[in-house]
Amino acid sequence: MADGVHGLMRPLACAHDWVERVLVPGDSAVDATAGNGYDTLFLARLVGPSGHVHAFDVQAAALEETRRRLMREGCGERVSLHECSHSRMREAVPDGVKAVMFNLGYLPGSDHAVKTVKEETVPAVQAASELLLPGGVLTVMCYPGHEGGREECEAVEEFLESLPLPQWRVVRLASANGSSDAAFLLAALRVPGK
Numbered sequence: 001m002a003d004g005v006h007g008l009m010r011p012l013a014c015a016h017d018w019v020e021r022v023l024v025p026g027d028s029a030v031d032a033t034a035g036n037g038y039d040t041l042f043l044a045r046l047v048g049p050s051g052h053v054h055a056f057d058v059q060a061a062a063l064e065e066t067r068r069r070l071m072r073e074g075c076g077e078r079v080s081l082h083e084c085s086h087s088r089m090r091e092a093v094p095d096g097v098k099a100v101m102f103n104l105g106y107l108p109g110s111d112h113a114v115k116t117v118k119e120e121t122v123p124a125v126q127a128a129s130e131l132l133l134p135g136g137v138l139t140v141m142c143y144p145g146h147e148g149g150r151e152e153c154e155a156v157e158e159f160l161e162s163l164p165l166p167q168w169r170v171v172r173l174a175s176a177n178g179s180s181d182a183a184f185l186l187a188a189l190r191v192p193g194k
Helices: 003-009 011-022 038-047 062-072 086-092 118-131 148-161
Strands: 028-031 052-056 077-084 099-103 132-142 168-173 184-190
Touching: 003 099, 011 038, 011 132, 011 184, 028 038, 028 086, 038 052, 038 062, 038 168, 062 077, 077 086, 086 118, 086 132, 086 148, 099 118, 118 148, 132 148, 148 168, 148 184
Parallel strands: 028 052, 028 099, 052 077, 099 132
Antiparallel strands: 132 184, 168 184
């Protein structure tokens, strides 16, 4: 998957590594921001034919691209696509998911005015934390470099920092010597047995 240690220095590669460690065939997972479907396909492969993935996006074109990608790979039947904000996750997803992935911001190559916003993302992250099983992981790729991005990232980080010990472990992976606008990863593990 990743190209050695260098690959694990990339936040998204690290998110995939953590999800891969907890998700097994038969599990349920959520891609809260389907985009072009790369994370949706990643999750669908991990849950296998006996598992299920719920994927959310507000853009019909993004979901259509995700659907095509899944069908090409023979994974379409294990994914439910929801054309709505991830803030409606609690309405659409049954309890008991093992992994939830967020990739905030806007869809590359699309209208940058259509993007995730803190008013919808924070309730979605809260819903994800409520749906997550013990031993599950929640990952959030944050992009502070666009308009509104920093405020969204800070609000998500503030919510995740409020999750109580010992039930939760929350980490932030960011470059210590990079730009303050660089993408970073927030991840929360719901501790098994708690």
